[in-house]
Amino acid sequence: MSPLLRRQAGYGVAYITPGMLILLVFCIAPIFMTLYYSFTEYNLAQPPDWLSLENYEKVFTNSQLRKAVVNTVIYVIITVPIQTLLAMFVANFLAEYLNNRYGRFLRSIIFIPTLASYVAAATVWKVILASRGGLLNEVLGIFGIGPINWLGEPTLALICVSLVAVWKSVGYFTIIFYAGIMNISVDVREAALVDGATPRQRFWKITVPQLKPIIYLNVTLGIIWSFQAFDIVYKLTGGGPHNGTTTIAYIIYTYAFQDFRIGYASAVAILLLLVILVVHLIQQHFFEGDD
């Protein structure tokens, strides 16, 4: 290697070292620590006791956790497609038809739920979804529709929680899609216009294919964040009714930070990591296959 290349390599190493150290200390090492703790009984105060596979045996016989896995998967299936498609359509509408000051105002409005804390959002939605005297039921009552027990029925509660999560995150994904659309070459879009492409054709034939990396990013983030759903469940339903909205992350929180059973919570966390990895690999395969 020439001195110049060696020097450049040295610069490269120097530049990436801080970032790598941060990544190593705060991301990589905790994963391996969690993996180790998952084989132990550990309460943070005393040294971990090696248990071998005992935690995992308990994990696979935990009926509450099985329900949480099912709920989490349903939650992901509801939230990710809806928030991705909705954000893409809204971003396209803003870029195509409202690329002016009104559009900028609307973008800000859409982004507000993203800025709101989950606690505030859950509190507001709790008032809206209350079965007696709730805003939504009051509005439905005007049309002669009787009160609906939105958060008191497991399936309906899970759908409500998922839709509140979509409401909370759609603004964030809209902004990313919007940036992606504005990055599409003007030449391509003008060429399509000149060729007489309809708005629908422009969207499906130009915008969507050009946005593929952004779609991949948003779907990936959406899946990861949805699998980690906790705050909205914690504040809106507490996992109820009858475990109808209990998620994996909610269970991890309870085991780790209320019961301080860090070893057991780590085993559940590793399970969640594996589930996310598998889903991510499937998703990656899907996107690569499409290429």
Add this chain to the structure above:
Amino acid sequence: MKKALAIILAAIMCVGLLAGCGSEPAPTTSGGDTASGDPVELTLWLPIYQFGDGISDEDFWNGKLDAFEEANNCVVNLEILSWSDYATQIYTGLLSDEGPDVVYVTETYDLIDAGLLAPLDEYLTEEDYEKYIYLDQGAYNSEGQLCTFPMMAGNPCVIFYNMDMLEAAGITELPTTWDEFMDVCLTLKEANPDVWPFISSWGATNGVSAMLAGFWPFFFQAGGTVLDEEGNLNLDSDATLEALTYINSFKENGIFDDSIVSMDDPNGKFVNGEAAIIINGTGNASTFTEAGINWQCQLGLEGPAGLATNMSVDSLAISSYCEEKELAAELIKYITSAECMDDYHTEIYGMPSLTTDATYTEPEPFQSMYDDYADVMYAVPSYEGSASFADVFQQNVQGMLMGEMTPEEVISESMAYYYDQIVA
């Protein structure tokens, strides 16, 4: 030049990162006379109890602690914590070895089990045992040593009635038994179908809150004991079955509607006149008075085993790493003395007096309850996995109230979880 600058900055970041990760904690002056003669420092963590417009907890305690600091040549660093995730704040604070020396604790099992609290016996005298009324309600470690010193003992879950609603329904006498209580609820429902006759927080965001006023009073009225002689959870009992069957009868009789499983604010409903009866701690009475509710209350109902209800016992404790435990114990005794607590109960939060020489009395009818019925107020002890067990129990009760489980199934499923997932 730019490259050199970038490398220097990168190197500084690396060193900073490594220094941050590897640095030893600075030696603390907490607990012990310093060589330089500086005053000893103690760190005190208390939760917020001032929920009204009066003097803040911080101002109150700083005012009181001045005398202690002067008498003992020490500095007490006070920190007032919010109630949000309180147990987690305390646990993680005590883990750091730089957290509190003296701390207010609620759930004690995990703290004692992890060895985070110091035994107090050697700092207590016979006089203390005579003077402090609730000392026997403290929590003990496996060696039978007292580890917590009760500071707030009381706030029993009592039944509040909206007397205007009861009178409008033609009810002139408060019920005393389970059957009479059910009859009153049915009468209220018939008289005014738009309000909840009786309401419970079975939709609370955690099981501990849901069980507090929704389950434990009925459990104790049915003669239940929370732990057996070995300290294991004892909910696989006839008392649990009787309590759950009674709770379920509220749903079967239409007293609870479908929304009971998502109900997390019964206080708000009672204050707004949307519910006629609730069970809640006596500490809520002032809120009801301020809201203009014409309320009356009674300690509880006579269940199959007689009159009973649950109360809270929260305590002060010394961290195991505290180096000045004797001084910390003195601080605890000072805080819980009549000198402090008489004013605290008047200005911050009313509770029964802790010592025989205290002069504060709770407003009626609560003082009479403490005087006449102290022996039927039971504290719910802390036990292993209490938070997640309570969550599971609450979810199963929700299943029962939705008609998906029987009371027997609630018990068997919950206890199976306790044995298989918590103590296995």
